[in-house]
Amino acid sequence: MKKWKFTLFTILFLFFANYSTALAHEGEEQESDSDNYLKDFSTNEHDHSDTEEEVTDSHDSHEIEGSSHKSEGSSSHDSHETDATSDHGSQNHSETTNDEGDHDDSSSHNEEGAHGTFTGEEKGPNYIVLSSFASVNAGFLLIGIWNKVRKRGNKHGLNK
Amino acid sequence: MALTNKKSSIDLLSIPIIKKFIKSKWYPGIFQWIVLVFFSVIVFELVAGTVNPHRNFGTTMTWVLWWPVIPILFIALGRFWCAICPFGKLSDIIRKMVGSERPMPKFLRTYGIWLIDLFFIAITYSDHVWGIVESPRGSGYLLLLLVTMVVATSVFYERRTFCKTLCFLGGLAGNYSRSGALELRGTAEICRMCKTQSCFKGSEQAEGCPMFQFVRTMDSSAECNICGNCVKNCPNDSIKLQVRVPTKELWSLKNPKLEHASLAAVIMGIVFVQNITMLEIWGQILETISIVTGTSNYVVNFTIAFIISMTLPILLLLGAAKLATLLGMPNSIKKNFILFGYAFIPLDLAGHLGHNLFHIITEGKAIWYNSLAFIGKEITSGDLSLATTSTVQMLQYFIITIGFLGSTYTAYKMGKKASFKAMMPYYGLMLLLGIINIYLFSLPMSHRV
Numbered sequence: 001m002k003k004w005k006f007t008l009f010t011i012l013f014l015f016f017a018n019y020s021t022a023l024a025h026e027g028e029e030q031e032s033d034s035d036n037y038l039k040d041f042s043t044n045e046h047d048h049s050d051t052e053e054e055v056t057d058s059h060d061s062h063e064i065e066g067s068s069h070k071s072e073g074s075s076s077h078d079s080h081e082t083d084a085t086s087d088h089g090s091q092n093h094s095e096t097t098n099d100e101g102d103h104d105d106s107s108s109h110n111e112e113g114a115h116g117t118f119t120g121e122e123k124g125p126n127y128i129v130l131s132s133f134a135s136v137n138a139g140f141l142l143i144g145i146w147n148k149v150r151k152r153g154n155k156h157g158l159n160k
Numbered sequence: 161m162a163l164t165n166k167k168s169s170i171d172l173l174s175i176p177i178i179k180k181f182i183k184s185k186w187y188p189g190i191f192q193w194i195v196l197v198f199f200s201v202i203v204f205e206l207v208a209g210t211v212n213p214h215r216n217f218g219t220t221m222t223w224v225l226w227w228p229v230i231p232i233l234f235i236a237l238g239r240f241w242c243a244i245c246p247f248g249k250l251s252d253i254i255r256k257m258v259g260s261e262r263p264m265p266k267f268l269r270t271y272g273i274w275l276i277d278l279f280f281i282a283i284t285y286s287d288h289v290w291g292i293v294e295s296p297r298g299s300g301y302l303l304l305l306l307v308t309m310v311v312a313t314s315v316f317y318e319r320r321t322f323c324k325t326l327c328f329l330g331g332l333a334g335n336y337s338r339s340g341a342l343e344l345r346g347t348a349e350i351c352r353m354c355k356t357q358s359c360f361k362g363s364e365q366a367e368g369c370p371m372f373q374f375v376r377t378m379d380s381s382a383e384c385n386i387c388g389n390c391v392k393n394c395p396n397d398s399i400k401l402q403v404r405v406p407t408k409e410l411w412s413l414k415n416p417k418l419e420h421a422s423l424a425a426v427i428m429g430i431v432f433v434q435n436i437t438m439l440e441i442w443g444q445i446l447e448t449i450s451i452v453t454g455t456s457n458y459v460v461n462f463t464i465a466f467i468i469s470m471t472l473p474i475l476l477l478l479g480a481a482k483l484a485t486l487l488g489m490p491n492s493i494k495k496n497f498i499l500f501g502y503a504f505i506p507l508d509l510a511g512h513l514g515h516n517l518f519h520i521i522t523e524g525k526a527i528w529y530n531s532l533a534f535i536g537k538e539i540t541s542g543d544l545s546l547a548t549t550s551t552v553q554m555l556q557y558f559i560i561t562i563g564f565l566g567s568t569y570t571a572y573k574m575g576k577k578a579s580f581k582a583m584m585p586y587y588g589l590m591l592l593l594g595i596i597n598i599y600l601f602s603l604p605m606s607h608r609v
Binding site for chain 1: 207212297304305307308
């Protein structure tokens, strides 16, 4: 029984460690997207030379009635590490913005009220993370099948 | 005995078509399979679709549609969502196929609700740190993590152990359903004479209560999924499904628990965090914290803001309990803290609803656009909002006012024979929380999509 518990603990530990890394990786990806966005914005250049497809949100032109809403990127960055946006990437990386030099977002961001400007790169599924999930789940299901088979065996006296 | 012998409330099971449907094999299976199919599509879109959250069908359906709708479901139908939840269905399937059906471990039975509270806080925290809501992949991995937990628990343990002791939504669902308008109870005279106890044990008709509830002693809707198993199993037609006045269950709690009261207070803190981080003053708040901490690290500064938000309602409740005791409220401070913590629930619900109303109304058309895009029909999209910001704000103020009245009335009913003077700290606290919520809703917010 102790052996089972240890195995289970090890599987869970490896899995959750993997999951945390995956989420952190996601965060980094978001941050780098945000960096690109801010960089582009500050230099007013959009020369992505990447071969990967650049995504431009077709909702960019959405205007919200009532001008009190600011878009996620529309708050002033004002050379602080912290800004008033809900975009975590840009919050985490306004230092990068500083490196790029000061810029007045409030005058340049001409999308007050526009939802979700997205200029990141499209990425395919992360098969490493997905296969980790699949294998852990398959592992649990195999344990379940093994338990069933063992129980059935016990019932029929095969273990005797 | 927590049964009903009143005849004044409306019993939905007295309507033949409803009773027939709930007793049939189609309930809740038909809803479960539909939701499971939708869930699979959503997960697929999240992990393999576009990484643009504004265009991802899964992100829109999860965070713009499902999350705002869920508190409304809890108020209207109790934990019916849990009956049709894809995780619950997955658990049922796995247990049927490869489940060992071992008894729930003692650790989970004892500390399950604390784990639920912890997971809920951890998920909210990690959303802010890693941006799960804004990241389709992050949302997808979160759902897959929950799937893994469901698979693991269902392979080993009986009934819906995951839903009962680990689901992060369980605590929220339980607390909100206490204020819900629907309750399932047994008929006192019939249950007293019952020898079969098939509502708990199960029968050929259906398995026993998946949430480990025994109708004869069930005095709360917090753990009832309204899955209908007890209705199918009961040989004596004892079960009643009644419509009640929302928040009524909170007025006379028989066994209030610290973990539920704490969660109610913490949810208030989470609503604050959710609102504050979407405000334009959030930058200023972080800046102030960074001066104190001396670091510009977002995670450090956010963690401090998060801890303050979580503990603030708890400290306020504790302060109110102490003051009330000093002013002549019977019972100890701890007992008063636990009991009146439940009075937060209507305001929690109102804050949660008000916050999500903003998303569903100002981003609502994204559901339509992204659904059309999902089936391959790109349209030139326009404004995403369904109403003006001022309309949303008016609705938010209205909802908070209702929540405030609900919480104050609940506190009043809980106070029973306590004097007005002794109750003043609680009324003051509810008023303060109501004002804070209204103030936060009066400030400009940013969007999810």
